[in-house]
Amino acid sequence: MKTAILEIKTSQHTQMLDVTDKIRQAVRSSGVKDGICLVYVPHTTAAVTINENADPDVVRDFTMELDKIVPWDDGYRHMEGNSAAHLKSSMIGFSDMIIIENGRLMLGTWQGIYFCEFDGPRHRKLLVKIMEDTGQSRLYREL
Numbered sequence: 493m494k495t496a497i498l499e500i501k502t503s504q505h506t507q508m509l510d511v512t513d514k515i516r517q518a519v520r521s522s523g524v525k526d527g528i529c530l531v532y533v534p535h536t537t538a539a540v541t542i543n544e545n546a547d548p549d550v551v552r553d554f555t556m557e558l559d560k561i562v563p564w565d566d567g568y569r570h571m572e573g574n575s576a577a578h579l580k581s582s583m584i585g586f587s588d589m590i591i592i593e594n595g596r597l598m599l600g601t602w603q604g605i606y607f608c609e610f611d612g613p614r615h616r617k618l619l620v621k622i623m624e625d626t627g628q629s630r631l632y633r634e635l
């Protein structure tokens with residue numbers, strides 16, 4: 493198993509960065525042909541999600557609606573003043589898994605992987621764990 497730590501620099505307060513190419517590069521570098529790619533965000537005010545990367549308006553609509561559901565100011569008690577970012581982070585989630593086949597991420601035609609910043613700009617990390625399918629599960633079935 494191999495883990496890559498990707499350095500992510502966000503430039504806006506709320507931002508969805510397309511990191512698909514970075515993840516593809518990590519998979520290529522691992523040399524794994526068949527397996528699972530786990531993408532994990534080790535932060536409490538950021539997230540990762542998979543969604544359309546063809547029309548940039550999807551990202552705009554996504555962040556706009558999230559802001560309506562979780563307004564920045566809403567009488568929160570958390571002293572740091574970024575409760576909205578903590579909430580969005582848990583709502584969207586900290587990890588995603590993508591199947592790797594023949595060395596390629598099995599994403600749909602319109603799918604891209606997004607690092608979601610909810611309290612930027614900041615320097616962030618994105619962990620990518622690549623797990624190889626060794627075929628041992630087939631042995632269990634045969635036994």
Ligand code: ZN
Pocket residue numbers: 570572573574575578
């Ligand atoms: Zn906080």
